Amino acid sequence: MLKNRFLADKRKITKAAIYAFLLIILLLLPKLGISIYYVHILIGVFLYIIMTSSLRLINLSGQVSLGHAGLMCVGAYTSAIISKNLDWTPWLTIPIGALVTFIIAFLVAIPFSRLRGLYFTMVSLFFGMAVLAINEVFEKITGGQSGMVGIQRLFGVSKIPYYYFCLALMIVCLFIMHRLEFSRIGLTWKAVAQSHSVASSTGINEARQRIICFAIGGFFAGLVGAVYAHYYVVLSVTTFGFFTSIYIFIYMMVGGINSFYGPIIGTTVLLLIQPLFHNVIREKYIPFIFAGVLLIVLYLLPKGLFGLPEQLRLWTRKLRREEKTALQEEVIHRAPRN
Amino acid sequence: MLLEISKLTKTFGGLTAVNQFEMTVEEGNIVGLIGPNGAGKTTIFNLVTGVIRPDSGTIVFDDKNITGKSPHSIAAWGIGRTFQLTPLFADFTTLENVSASAYLHSRSNFWRTLFNTQAYCRNEAHALEKSNQILDLVGLSEVKNELAKNLPHGYQKMLGMARALAVQPKLLMLDEPLGGMNASEITFTMEIMKKMRQEGMTILVIEHNMQILDLCDHVVAINFGQKICDGCVADVTHHPEVIKAYLGE
């Protein structure tokens, strides 16, 4: 009993130590003199970690959304349009963008909640497409295909403040999402995901829970979109298209859909491929590396990158067992026959 | 009268699954609903618990008209049920299954939950305590950290009942609770039902296993969606229609 307690505490301390270590490194990186290029990349990583984690949050209630970038688009354009046309500061329009996205996600989730499984995924795909189409229809305000330029900055021209802001934002958002997942709210969502009829029989309004879950996921997506608008300063519909949604989904799957940390790992690894390799091999071959990582994870790591340590342990155990039997056979062969 | 069903009718396509069905359940009783396979027993359960809507008829529970209302509202009004094929929250542990089912009685609002306030912690501790009590009652304390999908069949059935109890219902509706159980499990389950009746719970149970009749205060027999007999155990078991339904001519 005491031994278990000790191990659990040891694990907690190790975990805390790892977090502290990572945090310190991340905080010091810009000071340690990494190039501005990497600062820029990491800002993108921080923002997309929030996106991927929020997609997973929605998945907790059993819904797979392939239109998540559409929600990001709503947040981005809402904040950009308000700040540009009403000349409000981004510090105000970003929360507004996130809230508007929450409301729209909520409203959209109401008819969507009638659907489950593949059907839900299909309409989520359509939602992503519809957002872009509506965006283009109102091109007088949004700029349509040409997009928007000259959006107000959140900070000045230097990227450093954005780096720290996005890092802090990511930590806060992850904290909130972790809290949601491991509280009664998350428990209820997971129950709904496993069996909606059993959940209903225990008094859970499973349709409403799914709607709320989707809306909260949408809030985070809208938040990221709004911040994105005031950092990249230029918006275009292609950023929020079908493939963005699919890639966010892939970051989640590659990292491991069953773990809270999956999206974080998946996003980081996959978003770092391009920058890490672009000086090593020719630009046009990089998608092969990306595809290679996907295939390796698919065939060898069923639990995603998060399951890597476990998978390695399994393999080394297998190897050791094979070694052991080989050794045993040798002994038997070498033993003198009486 | 805790539950009153009048003229309940449901057709699926051309098939009349339930036909002008009527019955009542007195508070504090154990009532049995028996009949051969396909007689419509589970359909009646589904109609009462709001899973499907009746074509006509009324269901009054605890003086409230619950006809056609949604399953979660009906659960909130005090009906807990098990399912015949024992679906569970398969990826949850035994304890999580019961704890998640205590949803109605652990309600902290969103913000309290988010900020992990004292009120939330208190609510959760209370819910946890209740869940452990229920697991003790049904004898699943030993396996509370096992994944539900790994439990043997009899345990899964008990977990189904534990889940229903977590709702703290006034009326407990059990759909074939003894199905697939061995002799000792059956005795154990029946003991639990007896205990619950003593504590004031009302139970409506569908069962094939005739041993359940020992417990019932009152039995209703149906066949082809229609009631064929209603009364005390002795009357029903000797009723010619009932015998015909089970044994043929």
Add this chain to the structure above:
Amino acid sequence: MDVALVCTVNGIVLSAIYIMVALGFALLLSIMGIFNFAHGAIYMVGAFITYGLAKTIGINQWVALFISMAVMGGFGLFLEKFCFRPFGGKVFEVIVMSVAIILVLETTVVVTIGGSNRALPAFIPGTIKFGVVSVSIDRIIILIIGAILLVALTLLIQKSMIGQQMLAVAQDRESAALQGININRTAAIATAVACILATLSGSFMSSLYYLGPFIGDGMLMKAIEVVILSGIGSLGGILAGGLIIGFMDAFLPVYLPNPLVAQAITIGVIIGILLIRPKGLFGHEVS
């Protein structure tokens, strides 16, 4: 009047193409329950093989088309056996796999042939005059072939053994397996057929418009639109959905001055239909 005629011809041609591509996507969705997003890339590769054989090696374009269909059909069998089957129909994994396939196919094309757009020459050059209107013979050929193909496919699926098996698997996988239907073989054939359809429509479209490494992306979107409108689980419904979207795409941009309004109407129509029938026009439960 003439404009209407041209639009009608275009409408039917577009519908035929959309239906062929959407059918491939829908086949895999209904029968195997998977989203094969690589469908667009296969459409593109099929077209490139036809183009490569015809233009570069100088084979007759029709022969090139048939060879391409055969090659891609084989590729479909390969895909089913090594890329889809190992994941036992787990939708999520297959989505990741399909993106990997897209990346491999598109990058291979970009790296070997180059990223620019080019044109596939017409299958049968020349035009026919209908009164005052000229319609390219190609369009008419595609129209005829498309229509025949679709009728043949519909009949095949409804009357042949393999078609019946496919329908059975689409309705209820487990029961179909219990009845002795070889799920793997059905899936393999469905994948091959999907790839062949994609190749055919890709080659035709490229001769009408243009060919490039990314033409698959836009067509994938169209296929998804059609399938969303028609609903999962109904292969016949694809015909209706394809016709609706094909005709809207042919008529609206011509008759409405502002192309965006056309877009808005198309999206609006789909939203409207989904609100009434969220599973799509002909969608029904897929196990």
